[in-house]
Amino acid sequence: MNIFRPTVIMSVLLVMGGVAVFKAHAFPSTPDDRTQAVALVAKMTLAEKISQTQSSAPAIPRLGVAAYDWWSEGLHGIARNGYATVFPQAIGLAASWNPNLLDRVGTTVSTEARAKFNAAGAGHDHVRYDGLTIWSPNINIFRDPRWGRGQETYGEDPYLTGQLAVSFIHGIQGDDPDHPRAIATPKHLVVHSGPESGRHGFDVAVSPYDFEATYTPAFRAAITEGHADSVMCAYNALHGTPVCADAALLTTLLRHDWGFKGYIVSDCDAVDDMTKFHHFKPDNAQSSAAAIQAGTDLDCGNAYADLLEAVHKGYVKESIIDAALTRLFAARYKLGEWGTNGSDSYARIGLDRVDSPAHRQLALQAALESMVLLKNAHGTLPFRDGMHLAVIGPNADTLETLEANYHGTARAPITPLQGLRQRFGAQRISYAQGSPIADGVPVPIPETALRTTAHAGLLGQYFDNLDFNGTPRLTRTDRVIDFDWDHVAPADNMRADRYAVRWSGELIPPGPGDYTLAIHVDRCFDCAGHDPVRLYIDGRKVIDNDGDDKPMQATLHIADMHPRAIRLELIHSGQDQGVRLQWLAPAQAQLAEAKAVAQRADAVVAFVGLSPDVEGEELKIDAPGFHGGDRTDIALPVAQQKVLEQIAASGKPLVVVLMSGSAVALNWAQAHADAILAAWYPGEMGGLAVAQTLAGDYNPGGRLPVTFYRATDELPPFVSYAMQGRTYRYFSGTPLYPFGYGLSYTHFAYSQPQLSSVELQAGASLTVSATVRNDGDRSGDEVVQVYLDAPDSALAPRHTLVGFRRVHLAAAETRRVSFELAPRQLSTVDVSGHRNVDAGHYRLFVGGGQPGDSEGVAATFVITGHEALPH
Template identity: 50%
Template sequence: MALSLPVFSQTKSSSDAGAKRPWMDTSQPIDKRVDALIGQMTLEEKAQQMRDHAPAIPRLGVPKYDWWNEGLHGVAFSGYATNFPQVIGMAATWDTPLVHQMAETISTEARAKYNQAMRQNQHEAFFGLTFWAPNINIFRDPRWGRGQETYGEDPFLTGRMAVAFVSGMQGSDPAHFKVISTPKHFAVHSGPESTRHRANVDVSNHDLEDTYLPAFRAAVTEAHAQSVMCAYNSIDGAPACANDMLLKDHLRDAWHFDGYVVSDCAAVADVFTGHHYAADMPHAAAAAVRSGTDLECGYMEGQAFPSLVDAVHQNLITEAEVDRALHRLFAARFRLGMFDPPSSYAYGRIGMDENNTPQHRQLSLKAARESMVLLKNEGALPLKAGVKKIAVIGPTAELVQSLQGNYNGPPPNPVYPLNGIEKRFKGVQVAYAMGSTLAQGFAMPIEHTALHPAAGSSEYGLKGEYFASPDFSGSPVLTRVDRNVNFNWDKVVPVKGLQRNNYSIRWSGMFVPPAPGDYRLGVRINYCYACENAEEFRLYVDDKLMAKSGAKSAERGEVFESPIHLDNTKPHAIRLEYLHKEGTAGIDLTWQAPAEVLREEAVQQAKGADVIVACMGLSPSLEGEEMPVKLEGFSGGDRTEITLPDAQEELIKALVGTGTPVVVVLQNGSALAVNYAAEHAAAVLEAWYPGEEGGTAIAETLAGDNNPAGRLPVTFYKSLAQLPSFDDYGMKGRTYRYMTEKPLYGFGYGLSYATFSYGDIKVAANSVKAGEPVRVQTQVTNTGKVAGDEVAELYLAQPQTEVSPRMVLAGFKRIHLEAGKSANVDFELDPRTLSEVDADGKHVIMPGEYKVYVGSTQPGDQTRTATFTVNGKAELPK
């Protein structure tokens, strides 16, 4: 019988197995075991093992393995997992120990899932141990849809977060990795999404070394990342996955990287098809491997490494070069313990009882609390005692996608802002209305107030009947009322009594339109990336078929809808039948309601309220990775405007027009030019995509239970007029480091319910030699009436050259202080932090005067300063 598990797991002694298969002998050094295994493979087998979907080799006891796994802010695509705030929100915490703790949690849950899958002899995608995270590209332009996946615009902040994440993921066992972390996308990758498969990036030596590479260097040299993902784009005419300057000169020669390089998906094929850098697939594959790409992610036509066999036969590459790459890959698998008895090391014994635990959910809540950034407050927050009515208005108040972010696992019980406010403010009347769509032409889940489970019922939602069959046969295993139909069930069991696959659900009840008008009713199946689903649905209104599934509907996440004209507000029978066979599961019951109808409903609900909480923002369905989205302000995953979409802007204006104080809560993954809200709202709170407990954290912050201390990891520009063109990768005029105009809200900005003061800055030495570290100390005091966190930010102004940034972030610490208490804060500026990059791309510590600033945000007129002098000049390695 063909083997799918290594022999060791079925034997009592690894040395017994090693007598027949020496690579199974755990007493031998890993390099020797790997060489023994590779020596038994054919060239064809070697080429197949260098692809992300690596097949089993039964005769050698090598199981099938899928290298593609995602864990950006929680284990993704493999069932229920703790869903932390999106990475841009984690960056807003300015809390590296917290990011490290998040990564430890992610890797624990990843191990739990992998170990369980191995016990069940399952080898499907996304249940492995090699994780393609973190994304440490620099968020240089707010138009980039994937910027939400990054730690923001600053190389220093991104580098510190990268080190915290990678070290937390990979663990501290010297013999085994917990998982392997893959910083991506190496390098200079940050949009546009529409041209990424063919774009060549022209970037100066200065910008490359000063902005785009430092975080990768830190992840490799400090955290010892064991994998790196090369990017789609070319740099200086050479595709990133066949780029000697990146993969040889920097990664392996200068940084001494000893892990493996994986391509972004289809990036090796792009060497031929997109960049036309190679004559054909064998030449593309050979060029990639010779530069240092060891593993190919490829799908459909994007498969190049199978042609390595032809490349060897054509003498484009030697089999020894193939073996070198393969050795790196199997060394990683062996160091992960995949060929050792699971009981022989601690990580192999982690069980499913450590997945998605209450403690992990509490950590997600802590992260959500810390990610909150208060941008404006004219005394409206925290909400005053005695509030009798809160109007919660807006399209993100009850939208699971705007909690989750992208590259996420489904949280089992997500808390929406509306849920959180209802729970926190018990006894207070909470009114709700959607108020608008996210963007004109974008279908939204139908608001729960327009749905009832039966005629004449005052309860909101639809009756849901859950069947343990794919065709509604038998009796439902569960009948309940679902407040709305907006579900993500990726590889999970929706309710007890079902399996992951082959079930059906029927939702039925009454649809009550808020006003007459022209509507569009429809269904959206969960977005599925690079997978084949078997999903069906049928939507009926008054027993008339309105929409049904089409070919490959799940793969692209389309909405299937039909127009309907309603002359009145009478109830209409509605029924949605959902038949799930296999693959990614999840479904939304959607509408596009007339804008004026939604807006007027919101204004009516807001009447008599003491405060309006306007939940606005975006969704990963609008901003993200290479998506088929083409709406006003959005194109292919990127943004063409950075203002709030018009529908939301008009809603905010209507709410402000009521005269009731408006608190705007933003959920988004990128900077928004919220100029009207900044001027007219009573308060503005940036909540990002805050994860499964986001609604709790938002409500606690509104109530004052959580004192916000998050800081912006990106600049909030006033308009696109403040930015160079999107496809210009030069840093001049971009980010706080090179921007000379005043933004709407600056990098590092964030308010608190407390006030803090800073003492004098003390520099350990007024004069140092080039290459010596500099110690800086100050005292921070909470001068407010409530306890709170403070983020002390240290900025450094270096001797100026033609290419120098205005200043750079050179240190930060998040501390907690009770009211009236003080704490000393210490920083050490190491030689690399003190250095700057000259026009040739060299890291140099320049002689002259340096100035340090320490405060709550970027330097202003009142910021404390100190100076010191560096004597001599020193050049640092790449």
């Protein structure tokens, strides 16, 4: 076997619609990772081999193999492993429409992963979330706003998703494919986007057209352009075959047609699901055999333990297991898991790089670029200095709406309330929570309802023991009890795995009525035992939980507004991840409080939307408008709608800031609010980004990566994966806000469209350009978008995004922006799922949004001939 092989070094070219595409150059290198992997696997016993096909791979001391858990997350920052830079949720990153930003975010994610990996040391055991195999990005198509995990994606468009994925993957893996900084794992291949309640066993009968036109292009780009070294297969089945056992998908399409050379990992327990929910095989021995023969190399879970039985019964050959293990160990060698004799520049990455000042600045930049201005009547924004602002709404001051899901722990998060105080001055900001996220969904008790002596909040006493004995290690006032302490200590000089905290002070009810008090603890899902918590009101224990999974709530009737003594105790000795002291307060009391705050202000900023408590992965929630992590209604929840209407009655200018992971039908706000800003789940610096945008320190330039529909009944059935009637490409109605939409504090104009040719032979590339001018009096970012209109056919989308570029223009600056469109961008898909460049008359639109929704210019051209393109 030749132990020399080409090494691919990446260089960046600005082509393909202005996004980063990486071109390969070959140079020789040694040693060969696959050669080493083959030799190592040959020394293993069958039992040892099978142990290494499961994600929590144990050590093999006799062979010098350290234990390695393949499961690490890095969707928008290294997740679930202590402090990390927490960037905006993926849907917010997509709203930037900036591949270069995604590359820098990916680089930060893998740099911090390396820092944590290095802290354990090369050649040592690495536990879950501590490795270099990062199960991100999620590039499923966000086909329906009801899907709770859509927030993890880059939106509804295959091309935008694919190009952002290419850049994020490059950032994760770095420039040297023979020694990546980390390995990216685009997921979940393929046709997987809810509903969450049936995700473990649903079967999709997707049409060949939709499969090729919508569901696979982003994955193809991630492999053929992004060169991802890993892929995760999905839970669902396609036409009766579970994806993780689909050889036509994993071997023929992925490995043969797309040239994928890496390893495939199952979604967690997907192989077990093949037995339990798909009923594909009668037992895990046969399901495991089917999966590994189809190409699934690694099982997230332990179903592959039954491969031992599968080999003995003849369901699978040991050579198939050897081939899978060779791919897995080749990846571990590429990552330099056992060290590289001091020549590894990554080995010098230390923990000082985690959430460093430079990374925090990038988090702020990412949050700023994600802001999408949806309405700005009468020039309401930006606010002028010296204004008194009323800050109202359930999302104004919560940690969870900064961090979203699949997140790390933010070291110094800035909520919108804190950001506005920092920017405008605390004396000019008044605050009222106003409402919960939705009826029956508790939110953190706000600072306005907690008091200790002369300060807002509760007195926290932090002990380095579990029985509150002796003098506290730390005493401080905590403004709210809303903490993420996943793998971190609550204070310096304390252990992360052993402490107790007692908070005490007064609860100040805003009015009489029934109050539901609640304690929320993010439970570790695979550990033994949970953190005990106790809550006392006026010395009476109202919640006493010794660590089980029962709801931790108590309802009290309060007849007056006298302060009540409150005490909360938490004992932490396991792997639970923090604590929130929450409530459901009487609606009328909160509305009255919001109305009074609005009356005293010059303008009102209402922070409304959703939260990771109501939209997310397989959640245990069943509230009006929500089910299992998905939504049943895309409207703003009723409780929040009422508070908007109440504060609008004050007559003060009303600015609505939407914080969510998906589109919300803000019909009332569009009709009555003066301005609307979409801020998504904006990460650790999100509150400061919102404040700087509202103040005009930053001119918003983000664009929507999804369509905002007006009502749920405009959508096809959620369970249907047919694309007709979905997304900007196939929706025939009038959306509330279209895909690609976003306003600015300045104005951009387009002129002088040019094509490299008005008649094109099928299979050739085409260059299109236009002049863009900033006509306003302040600098800003424009996202130049290119849409193709193909000849009419029954299947043709309304428009297809084929190029985009985010450009910064000073006031009165003019720039010519060019896009080179490859044959694939000029292609269409036929009813049989074949992609072709076909003869006919075509139209290109270059502008700040879709044709008909924005300013722009158009040009037409003709394609002659026919060119079939590979899948």
